[in-house]
Amino acid sequence: MMTQRLRQYNFVVSLVISAAHLSLPAVSAFTFPAATKTTNGIRSHSSSNFSSASSSPPSALQMSTLNIQWFRQTDLRLHDNPALCRTVDLSLGKAEKQPVGAAPTTKSSPDGILPVFVFDTERIYGSDTRSELGCMKCGPRRAQFVLDAIADLRSNLEKRGSGLIVAAGKPEKVLAEIADAASPSILNVVCQEEVCSEELAVDKAVRSELAKKVKKSGKFNFETVWGSTMYDPDSLPFDGDVAGIPDTFTPFRNKVEKACQIGQPLDIPKDEHLALPKGIKSVVNQPQCSLSYLPTLADLGYSAEDIESVESVDSRTAMPANYKGGETFALARVQDYIWDKDLLKVYFDTRNGMIGSDYSTKFAPWLAHGNVSPRYIARECRKYEQVRVENKSTYWVVFELLWRDYFKFFAKKHGNGIFYQNGILGDRSHGNKRKWGMDAKQVKAWKEGMTGYPLVDANMRELAATGFMSNRGRQNVASFFTIDMNMDWRYGGDHFEETLLDYDVHSNWGNWCSAAGMTGGRLNRFNIVKQSKDYDFGGDYVRLWCPELKDVPDKYVHEPWQMSEALMEECGVKIGPGRDYPAPIVNPNVQPRIMNNGGGGRGGRGGRGRGGKQGGRGNGRNGQRRDNNPNRGIKGQRQDMKSLKVGTYKFD
Numbered sequence: 068m069m070t071q072r073l074r075q076y077n078f079v080v081s082l083v084i085s086a087a088h089l090s091l092p093a094v095s096a097f098t099f100p101a102a103t104k105t106t107n108g109i110r111s112h113s114s115s116n117f118s119s120a121s122s123s124p125p126s127a128l129q130m131s132t133l134n135i136q137w138f139r140q141t142d143l144r145l146h147d148n149p150a151l152c153r154t155v156d157l158s159l160g161k162a163e164k165q166p167v168g169a170a171p172t173t174k175s176s177p178d179g180i181l182p183v184f185v186f187d188t189e190r191i192y193g194s195d196t197r198s199e200l201g202c203m204k205c206g207p208r209r210a211q212f213v214l215d216a217i218a219d220l221r222s223n224l225e226k227r228g229s230g231l232i233v234a235a236g237k238p239e240k241v242l243a244e245i246a247d248a249a250s251p252s253i254l255n256v257v258c259q260e261e262v263c264s265e266e267l268a269v270d271k272a273v274r275s276e277l278a279k280k281v282k283k284s285g286k287f288n289f290e291t292v293w294g295s296t297m298y299d300p301d302s303l304p305f306d307g308d309v310a311g312i313p314d315t316f317t318p319f320r321n322k323v324e325k326a327c328q329i330g331q332p333l334d335i336p337k338d339e340h341l342a343l344p345k346g347i348k349s350v351v352n353q354p355q356c357s358l359s360y361l362p363t364l365a366d367l368g369y370s371a372e373d374i375e376s377v378e379s380v381d382s383r384t385a386m387p388a389n390y391k392g393g394e395t396f397a398l399a400r401v402q403d404y405i406w407d408k409d410l411l412k413v414y415f416d417t418r419n420g421m422i423g424s425d426y427s428t429k430f431a432p433w434l435a436h437g438n439v440s441p442r443y444i445a446r447e448c449r450k451y452e453q454v455r456v457e458n459k460s461t462y463w464v465v466f467e468l469l470w471r472d473y474f475k476f477f478a479k480k481h482g483n484g485i486f487y488q489n490g491i492l493g494d495r496s497h498g499n500k501r502k503w504g505m506d507a508k509q510v511k512a513w514k515e516g517m518t519g520y521p522l523v524d525a526n527m528r529e530l531a532a533t534g535f536m537s538n539r540g541r542q543n544v545a546s547f548f549t550i551d552m553n554m555d556w557r558y559g560g561d562h563f564e565e566t567l568l569d570y571d572v573h574s575n576w577g578n579w580c581s582a583a584g585m586t587g588g589r590l591n592r593f594n595i596v597k598q599s600k601d602y603d604f605g606g607d608y609v610r611l612w613c614p615e616l617k618d619v620p621d622k623y624v625h626e627p628w629q630m631s632e633a634l635m636e637e638c639g640v641k642i643g644p645g646r647d648y649p650a651p652i653v654n655p656n657v658q659p660r661i662m663n664n665g666g667g668g669r670g671g672r673g674g675r676g677r678g679g680k681q682g683g684r685g686n687g688r689n690g691q692r693r694d695n696n697p698n699r700g701i702k703g704q705r706q707d708m709k710s711l712k713v714g715t716y717k718f719d
Contacts, residue, residue: 130249131178131251131252131253132158132253133245133246133251133253133254133255134157134158134178134179134255134257135180135181135242135254135255136154136180136182136183136257136258138183138231139184139261139266139437141259141295141436142258142259142437143184143213143216143219143220143392143393143437144438144440145223145224145336146332146394146398146440146443147440147442147443148437149294150257150258151182151257151336152336153290154255155180157257157288158178158180158340159177159340160178179343181344181347182220182230182231183231183233183245184217184234185233185236185242186234187238187269188235188368189236189237192204192205192210194207194368194369194373200557200558200561202561203565204565205570206377207376208376208533208534209566212391212534214361214362214364215391215393216438217233218361219392220394221233221361224341227335227338227341228341229342229343232358233356234355234357235356236355238273239269239272239273240276242276243276243280244356246277246280246281247280248350249344249347250285251281252286253288254287254288256277256287256289258290258292259291260292260294261291262475262479262573263478263572264482264483266572274289295441295475296441296472296475296476297329297445297468298323298329298469299330300476303476304325305322310480312477314477314491314587314588315588319476321714324469324715324716327717328719329446329718331442331446331718331719332440332442332446364377381532383532383611384424384532384535385424385529385533385535386424386533387400390432392436392438394433394438394439397438400430401443404428404429405448405451406447408425409455411448411451412451412455412456412460414460414461414463414464419537419538419539420602421526421529421539421540421603422608422611427538431571432535434471434571435569435570435571441472444468445468445718446718448462448464462714465716466714470574474574477586478576485580486557486580488503488555489585490586491586492585499584501661503554503555510558512649513527513547513552513554514531515531517652518651519648519650519651519652520596520651520652521606521616522543522599522609523543523544524613525609528612530563530566533568534567534568535569536567539598541578543598545559546591546595547593549583550592550659550661551653552652553661559579560575560576560579560580563575590661592662596625600625603625605621606619606624609624610624616640618639618640626655627640627642628650
């Protein structure tokens with residue numbers, strides 16, 4: 068997998084009461100027992116138990132048990148959070164293998180829990196924290212979304228009499244210093260289970276640092292709890308569970324929908340069970356690590372230029388008005404879309420749109436950061452079906468949540484394969500194998516929306532300005548980049564990782580790997596001009612994001628290179644190198660080489676679009692009336708995939 072080029076500076080947080088920061092020793096070699104898989108009845112989790120062989124320095128506080136709930140970037144919520152429920156169970160004295168949410172024990176009083184979130188400025192945040200391919204690991208727009216989500220999580224915890232320690236630095240260092248300061252006899256650290264190598268490397272570092280800080284007679288328990296999918300990996304109907312899933316979605320979907328059930332969302336723990344440990348406030352109270360600290364983008368290492376670029380929201384954005392990260396807004400959006408606006412029943416017909424906030428659910432950014440649970444959304448869809456209407460649209464939202472499940476399971480199965488240039492196929496010969504190109508100027512033109520293909524350019528400009536792009540747009544720009552341009556697909560995935568508000572490591576890299584034909588499935592090339600006419604029939608979307616084409620007639624708005632010089636003059640736009648709008652970056656009359664090798668199929672009909680209802684409307688420009696094609700749906704959108712059968716889903 069691509070390694071990270073990290074900022075080189077020393078950052079240490081001291082949590083013992085002293086006048087100076089501690090100087091932490093380097094991580095030493097440590098042999099851990101193999102993690103064992105256990106089952107919590109709702110989600111699987113791994114657990115590592117340690118008894119430290121070294122003593123820690125004197126501490127200002129001694130406590131018998133410290134239960135740390137380590138929130139990660141992907142589970143920033145209180146509702147339906149299995150890791151949080153597991154932490155509460157431990158504070159109540161429940162046995163390790165007892166199911167999450169089981170009946171209360173007879174323990175006289177809970178030990179309390181310590182919720183912690185760490186902004187990892189070494190691996191994720193900051194203008195200089197970049198991947199090997201050169202993009203930021205997290206752009207400033209998404210970083211601000213996370214800041215909002217953390218502020219919301221803290222507020223929700225405080226309303227329940229608890230709180231949230233927020234820090235900046237390396238999670239392993241921060242968590243180790245908390246343990247060192249508290250000096251508990253028993254230390255429990257619980258977090259959500261992740262499956263990709265960078266996240267697993269952090270887990271390993273946390274285990275190592277924490278083990279060194281536990282006092283000689285102390286015990287240390289580190290657990291990762293599954294909690295980010297509708298379906299439990301242990302319930303999958305394949306030999307070897309996740310290891311046995313098919314490498315294509317349809318057989319996975321058919322078997323899972325038939326054999327599996329979605330677990331009921333877990334309730335938020337009782338307020339008294341979220342209480343902080345006694346005395347912890349006096350110990351964890353440093354400038355960059357406390358119950359009140361919340362960094363700014365500047366604190367996280369973003370440049371003034373990057374911060375300025377995200378200070379305002381583009382009026383053309385497709386995101387909901389006044390959106391922000393966090394569980395509160397996430398649940399409000401679910402309520403608004405499904406119930407208040409009653410849009411769930413038309414989702415299938417509107418999901419392929421590209422203009423406006425309501426053509427699709429827009430749940431993705433909040434799902435990506437764990438602000439809303441996929442099981443909660445699925446349950447709301449089922450409730451809607453029971454009290455209002457059940458149709459293809461109501462099923463389709465859950466169908467797309469299943470795609471999200473699939474990509475996480477796929478990433479767990481194939482590990483680093485989804486990041487390699489040859490994907491999960493390796494060096495073996497296959498129909499989609501090809502020599503990848505790398506032209507920095509062409510990649511730059513694609514990123515900036517200057518390819519000369521209006522649909523591609525409009526989508527890339529929307530991404531740059533807002534952090535969002537419709538699913539239809541993502542399919543098109545990825546197909547164009549990997550097939551028509553034949554650029555190394557990883558540079559596309561890397562750019563999306565930097566810019567997307569809804570970046571999800573599994574879905575992003577799985578989709579890009581698939582678009583490049585590196586997962587073994589069929590290579591689908593999207594015909595950009597045809598897609599433009601199908602999904603932006605009147606050119607409204609293109610004109611919104613490519614204003615230089617605003618006066619181009621409908622006939623040419625998706626193929627402006629076909630205009631004569633005289634017509635260009637009349638429209639007030641010149642097409643070509645160094646002019647108002649670029650000529651096509653690749654020849655539109657030449658078939659991509661890979662498509663001549665028998666490696667691909669005809670693309671452009673399918674997809675898992677989250678799109679929608681607003682497209683071309685009214686009469687065309689210059690008096691050209693738009694036709695009444697019976698295959699076009701609401702306001703000019705294609706009603707595609709009508710033959711795909713509706714599936715089913717069941718709850719426990």
